[in-house]
Every structure is written in structure tokens, then in C-alpha cells.
Amino acid sequence: MTVAANSSTLTELLHSVFGFAQFRANQEEVCRAAVEGRDLLLVMPTGAGKSLCYQLPAIARGGTALVISPLIALMEDQAAKLSALGLRVARIHSGLDRGQARQACVEYLRGDLQFLFIAPERLRVPGFPEMLAKKNLALIAIDEAHCISQWGHDFRPDYRMLGQHLPRLRGSDAQGETIAPVLALTATATPAVQEDIVTQLGMVRPAKFIHGFRRENLGIEVVEIPIPHRAQTICSLLANAKRRPAIIYATSRKQSEQLAEELSSKMRAAAYHAGLDAETRERVQRAFLAGELEVVVATIAFGMGIDKPDIRTVIHAGLPGTLEGYYQEIGRAGRDGASSRTYLMHSYADQRTHDFFLSRDYPPVEQLSAIYGILKDEPQPVEELRAPSALGEEEFAKALEKLEIHGGARVDFGGNATRGGTGWKKTYAVQAQHRAAQFEKVLRFTAASECRMTALVRHFGDEGDSDRPCGRCDVCDPAGALLKQFRRATHAEREIVQRMIEELRPVEYKASGTLQRNLDLVGRISRDEYEALLDAMVRAGLIAQEEAEYEKDGEVRRFRKVRLTALGLEVRPTTPLALLIADGVVEEFSVRTVSPARAKKAKPASGARDARPVPVKLNAEQEVVAARLKEWRGAEAKRLGVPAYVVLHDRTLTAVALSRPANARQLLEINGMGPAKVEKFGRVILGLCHAGD
Numbered sequence: 253m254t255v256a257a258n259s260s261t262l263t264e265l266l267h268s269v270f271g272f273a274q275f276r277a278n279q280e281e282v283c284r285a286a287v288e289g290r291d292l293l294l295v296m297p298t299g300a301g302k303s304l305c306y307q308l309p310a311i312a313r314g315g316t317a318l319v320i321s322p323l324i325a326l327m328e329d330q331a332a333k334l335s336a337l338g339l340r341v342a343r344i345h346s347g348l349d350r351g352q353a354r355q356a357c358v359e360y361l362r363g364d365l366q367f368l369f370i371a372p373e374r375l376r377v378p379g380f381p382e383m384l385a386k387k388n389l390a391l392i393a394i395d396e397a398h399c400i401s402q403w404g405h406d407f408r409p410d411y412r413m414l415g416q417h418l419p420r421l422r423g424s425d426a427q428g429e430t431i432a433p434v435l436a437l438t439a440t441a442t443p444a445v446q447e448d449i450v451t452q453l454g455m456v457r458p459a460k461f462i463h464g465f466r467r468e469n470l471g472i473e474v475v476e477i478p479i480p481h482r483a484q485t486i487c488s489l490l491a492n493a494k495r496r497p498a499i500i501y502a503t504s505r506k507q508s509e510q511l512a513e514e515l516s517s518k519m520r521a522a523a524y525h526a527g528l529d530a531e532t533r534e535r536v537q538r539a540f541l542a543g544e545l546e547v548v549v550a551t552i553a554f555g556m557g558i559d560k561p562d563i564r565t566v567i568h569a570g571l572p573g574t575l576e577g578y579y580q581e582i583g584r585a586g587r588d589g590a591s592s593r594t595y596l597m598h599s600y601a602d603q604r605t606h607d608f609f610l611s612r613d614y615p616p617v618e619q620l621s622a623i624y625g626i627l628k629d630e631p632q633p634v635e636e637l638r639a640p641s642a643l644g645e646e647e648f649a650k651a652l653e654k655l656e657i658h659g660g661a662r663v664d665f666g667g668n669a670t671r672g673g674t675g676w677k678k679t680y681a682v683q684a685q686h687r688a689a690q691f692e693k694v695l696r697f698t699a700a701s702e703c704r705m706t707a708l709v710r711h712f713g714d715e716g717d718s719d720r721p722c723g724r725c726d727v728c729d730p731a732g733a734l735l736k737q738f739r740r741a742t743h744a745e746r747e748i749v750q751r752m753i754e755e756l757r758p759v760e761y762k763a764s765g766t767l768q769r770n771l772d773l774v775g776r777i778s779r780d781e782y783e784a785l786l787d788a789m790v791r792a793g794l795i796a797q798e799e800a801e802y803e804k805d806g807e808v809r810r811f812r813k814v815r816l817t818a819l820g821l822e823v824r825p826t827t828p829l830a831l832l833i834a835d836g837v838v839e840e841f842s843v844r845t846v847s848p849a850r851a852k853k854a855k856p857a858s859g860a861r862d863a864r865p866v867p868v869k870l871n872a873e874q875e876v877v878a879a880r881l882k883e884w885r886g887a888e889a890k891r892l893g894v895p896a897y898v899v900l901h902d903r904t905l906t907a908v909a910l911s912r913p914a915n916a917r918q919l920l921e922i923n924g925m926g927p928a929k930v931e932k933f934g935r936v937i938l939g940l941c942h943a944g945d
């Protein structure tokens with residue numbers, strides 16, 4: 253069945269049914285393709301108006317559209333909106349009683365419905381897919397389609413079944429032509445996830461619309477802040493009423509409660525997390541929508557499907573697990589088009605939190621094996637498996653879920669489990685690795701020195717994007733960044749930069765490590781000082797950096813190529829260099845160049861930002877401790893694959909050597925030694941302080 257789609261009928265429907273004056277970007281093209289019966293993959297950000305792209309074609313084609321949606325709340329919301337427009341809608345999900353579900357089926361079979369919303373797990377109910385297949389559908393829309401991909405950040409096992417049911421649901425005409433097109437919609441799918449969706453759903457030469465990821469009115473900041481300082485920073489940031497309403501994403505229930513409490517002495521704030529009952533969550537969400545609450549501190553998908561236009565600030569009080577999730581969350585700011593900012597706070601300690609989540613969400617393979625081992629070919633009630641598996645309640649549930657996702661177990665609608673295939677071991681390992689790789693991408697995003705918006709847009713594979721710098725983020729506009737503070741480079745720093753330029757001038761590029769070694773400074777600058785200078789040069793447009801790798805002894809090694817840009821090539825020793833050094837991230841410098849004597853004499857420039865610490869003199873004993881600490885720090889940094897300053901700052905290291913703390917409490921008093929650091933490294937550091945005692 254194909255239906256001609258001329259523009260005037262589409263526009264007429266837009267006016268008469270939906271009451272909208274005009275199509276938004278891409279909507280008309282998408283609708284036309286859908287009306288013609290093409291399979292479609294639609295990746296457009298939340299709020300772009302994807303629903304209309306299946307709703308209008310459904311009406312144009314006539315008959316019933318089947319809409320599959322993962323969340324009851326989303327389903328209810330869409331169904332209510334369509335009913336309000338006078339359309340005939342029914343839905344079937346676990347929140348409704350049997351009578352209502354039966355009524356929906358009757359209406360469907362009578363051909364009375366324009367839209368039928370179902371939750372994917374419904375397809376498990378024996379006879380249900382067959383019942384659906386009795387009628388020809390107008391189209392099949394799969395909302396939040398990324399849930400089908402195990403590479404997606406929101407994977408739902410029930411979506412997996414769609415692929416096997418779709419051929420029957422699509423139906424075919426007398427010529428054997430497929431009748432109902434499949435429309436997959438999502439706001440978040442990387443190119444790998446897009447592929448996966450198309451394959452899993454068996455889509456036929458789908459038209460792809462992947463658009464609109466660049467958000468012109470968002471200024472993204474990424475800043476390294478130790479965990480104990482975050483609450484204070486957030487409070488002062490949001491003290492300014494212009495920065496509210498705001499959503500804060502916390503990494504734990506505890507953090508969400510604490511932050512909400514701290515904020516509520518100054519503004520109307522509340523927590524929202526998975527530990528709260530549904531009623532409380534509903535109340536918080538409604539109060540926020542109505543403007544009665546100005547700030548919500550959330551741990552879970554707060555705001556999924558909600559449409560609050562005037563959110564001015566989104567703060568991540570810890571590292572998110574995936575860039576897809578992060579983009580979704582910051583995307584809730586500034587829907588009204590007015591200027592809005594987002595802040596991502598992170599530090600080394602966040603990685604540990606994440607490791608914890610990873611091991612919780614991906615239990616050891618042995619736990620899955622324990623369950624797999626007791627499964628049989630005959631169905632057994634799930635509750636009877638837990639005791640013989642010897643797993644705790646939560647462990648059991650998580651391990652069984654994973655086993656099911658990967659085909660090692662089948663759980664039917666009645667809660668009976670049977671043994672599945674053996675392939676799960678391999679795919680489970682692959683998925684766990686994939687998760688870790690996604691987090692790597694988040695880390696790389698925070699460490700990168702390119703425009704934040706461009707990096708995100710590229711991540712989603714928006715090919716039509718211009719790739720141009722946004723001009724608003726902390727990389728494009730460091731001086732405008734609120735949390736990252738910058739100071740002017742000192743004379744000594746500018747001298748080093750000048751030398752780096754001279755080193756790079758005659759060559760195409762240098763590896764960053766080689767460049768640092770070639771500088772041959774008497775005092776040597778530390779790795780973090782060097783990195784800060786490179787960052788400053790990137791920001792000033794003097795150099796470009798590029799990740800590269802080579803193979804040695806069968807191992808892939810990464811390095812960075814540094815090359816001069818056209819602007820960098822123009823810089824002569826007489827050019828005044830205006831460089832900004834980030835001192836939120838990298839603290840005070842102790843740059844000693846060719847002439848340490850001269851550097852010492854140099855008076856600190858005016859302004860507190862330029863103040864340098866007086867060089868500290870260590871006695872012989874303290875020198876020994878410092879040397880030991882440095883050696884350990886180098887090894888640790890190498891082991892963790894991070895720059896040394898991430899492990900311990902030069903300044904902190906010196907302070908530790910100077911005071912040689914006797915216990916964790918004293919160690920904690922040292923500037924730069926937060927609780928996370930003390931917890932992680934405290935024992936080793938204290939040991940090193942007193943190794944010779």
C-alpha cells in the first residue's frame with residue numbers, strides 16, 4: 253500500500269488536526285517519506301517534535317498506528333494529547349486492568365482506533381501478537397528506539413523481541429509487498445546504535461534523518477572540582493536567581509539528598525531519586541513544572557519526556573557514564589531558545605564511583621554461570637532458582653536479567669525460566685567492555701581541548717553539521733567561563749611557549765612527549781605545567797593536537813601529535829602573546845626556565861590571580877620524602893594512565909613532604925588532599941612519609 257503525499261494535504265492535516273501553524277525543521281520531509289510507506293530512522297533531539305512525524309502520517313495513511321513505547325508515563329502523555337485532539341486512542345500496559353486491555357483489543361479489531369500504544373513486554377503475552385496481526389496496520393512507530401540496542405545507554409531487554417514479531421505485524425499484500433512501514437524514533441543514538449537499530453528491527457532501506465544536535469543557546473562548561481568543594485560551588489552558582497530554574501544531576505541518592513538540603517536554605521529545592529516512592533517523585537516533578545520548585549537534584553532520568561522550556565542551568569555534580577546520557581540531560585536546558593549554561597564537575601575520584609557502578613551493573617560472569625548451571629529445558633519458577641544459585645537477592649535479580657538479555661535464559665510471562673543458548677558468555681563480556689569504553693569517551697571529552705558542542709555533535713554522527721566552534725563553551729570562550737578561572741600567562745610561561753613554537757616551526761608535527769623533552773629547560777617543567785601550556789596554546793589557536801597511535805612489540809600505543817596552525821606559524825619572537833592559563837584545573841605554576849635566578853627575582857604581577865607561591869625550601873630529610881613520593885606518583889600515574897598531577901599535585905606533594913603527617917587526619921588537613929584522595933592513597937602516602945623512621 254502506498255499513499256501519495258502531496259504537501260497541501262500534509263499541511264492541511266497539520267493545521268486541522270494538530271493546530272500547528274507550520275512544520276518544524278525536517279518534519280515535512282519525514283512525514284512525506286512515512287506517508288509513502290518508507291521505513292524511517294529518525295534521530296532528532298528531545299523536543300524537536302518527533303511524535304508528529306509518526307502521528308501525522310498515521311492519520312494520512314488511515315487505519316491504526318501501532319506505537320511501541322518503553323515508559324508508561326510517556327505513553328499516557330502521548331495518548332492524552334492525542335485524545336485531546338479528538339483522535340481515537342487506546343493503550344495497553346501493566347498499569348491498566350484486564351478489562352481495559354480487553355476493551356482496547358475489541359476496539360482495535362473493530363477498526364475503531366487510530367492509535368494503539370503498547371509496552372513491548374505485551375508481545376510476550378501468548379496470542380497477543382497474533383491478535384494484532386489480524387488487522388493491517390497503518391504504520392508501526394517505535395519510540396525511544398535506542399532501547400533496542402545493547403550499545404545504547406538505556407537498553408531494555410523487552411525491545412529485543414520486536415525484531416522477531418515485526419514481520420508478522422507489518423503484514424503483506426497480495427503481491428507480497430510489506431504493508432506497514434516501521435518508524436524508529438530516538439533522541440539519542442550514536443552511529444553504532446543507529447546501525448544496531450536498523451539491523452535489529454529488520455528495517456528495509458530506511459530513510460535516515462539524523463539532525464539538529466547542535467544547540468545554539470547552550471554554553472557548556474567542564475571543570476575539575478574536588479568532590480568536597482562541589483556543594484559550595486553549586487550553591488554560589490545558583491544563588492543568582494537568573495540561573496534558575498535548574499536541574500542538578502547527582503551521582504548517588506545521598507549526594508542528591510545532601511545537595512537538596514543544602515540548597516533549600518536559600519532556594520526552593522528538592523531531591524528526586526529512585527529511593528523515593530512514585531508519589532513523591534510525581535509531586536516533585538509537578539512542582540518543578542509548575543514553577544513552585546526552582547531546583548531539582550536528581551539521580552535518575554528526571555525529565556524524560558517532560559517539556560519545561562525555561563530551565564536555565566543543568567549541573568552534573570559528577571561524571572556521567574555515557575556521552576549520550578549526558579547530552580540528553582544537558583539538552584533539557586534552554587528549550588525556549590534563551591541562553592542557558594551547563595556545568596560538568598569532575599575529578600579523579602569520580603572514576604572510582606563509576607568503577608563501582610560498573611561492577612554493580614555488570615556482575616562477574618561467575619554469577620551468571622551460577623544461574624545458567626541450574627536452568628533446565630523445562631520451565632521452573634524463578635523464585636525457586638535463587639536458593640540453589642547461592643546469590644543474594646539483588647545479585648540474583650541483576651545476574652538473571654543479564655543472562656536473559658544475552659539469551660542464556662528465557663523468562664516467560666508467568667515468571668518461569670528456561671535455559672537458553674550458550675552464546676551469552678561472549679556477548680556479555682563484549683557489552684561490559686563496551687560500557688567501559690563509553691566511559692572512556694566521557695573521560696576523553698572532559699580532557700579534550702576542542703569546542704564542547706562540536707565534540708558532542710560529532711559523537712552523534714550529525715553529518716549535516718557545520719563543525720564550527722560554538723563560541724560559548726569553556727574551550728571557545730575561556731574568559732566567559734564561570735567556573736573555570738583563568739589568569740594571564742606569566743613572562744616565563746610565554747617564553748616557554750615561544751620556544752615550543754620555534755621547535756614546531758620547521759617540522760610538520762611533533763609528538764607531545766618529544767616536544768616536552770626537546771625544550772631542554774634547566775629547571776624542567778612538570779607534566780601538568782606543560783599540559784596547561786599546550787591547552788593555553790590550543791585555546792589561543794596557535795597549535796592543533798591530534799590523537800594518534802602506533803604499534804610497538806605488538807602493543808598499540810597512543811600519543812598526541814602537536815602541530816602549528818597557520819596562526820601559530822605567524823608568531824615571531826616579537827609577537828605579544830595573550831595566553832590564558834586555567835587555574836581552576838592547574839594550580840599555581842613553579843616554572844623555572846633557563847635562568848632560575850631571574851625567575852625568582854621576577855615580582856608577581858598585580859592581581860591575586862597572578863600571585864605565585866614563594867618557592868619552598870625543603871631540608872634534606874624532607875627532600876628524601878619528596879623524592880620517594882615523586883617516584884611513587886610517577887608509577888601510580890603510569891599505572892592509571894593519567895597525568896601525574898591527577899594523582900598528586902606538585903604543590904600538595906611538597907606540602908606533604910614538608911609536614912610529614914602522622915595520620916590520615918593530619919593528611920586531610922593538607923591543601924589538595926580531599927577525603928577521596930586520602931581514602932585512595934592515604935595509607936601509601938603515610939607509609940612513604942615514614943619509610944625511613
Ligand code: ADP
Pocket residue numbers: 272273274275276279296297298299300301302303304439559
Ligand atoms: P520529541 O518526541 O522529539 O522529544 P515531541 O514530539 O514530544 O518531541 O514534541 C515536543 C513539543 O513540540 C510538543 O509539545 C509538540 O506538541 C510540539 N510540536 C511538535 N511539532 C510542532 C510544530 N510543527 N509546531 C509547533 N509545535 C510543535
Ligand code: MG
Pocket residue numbers: 302303395
Ligand atoms: Mg518523544
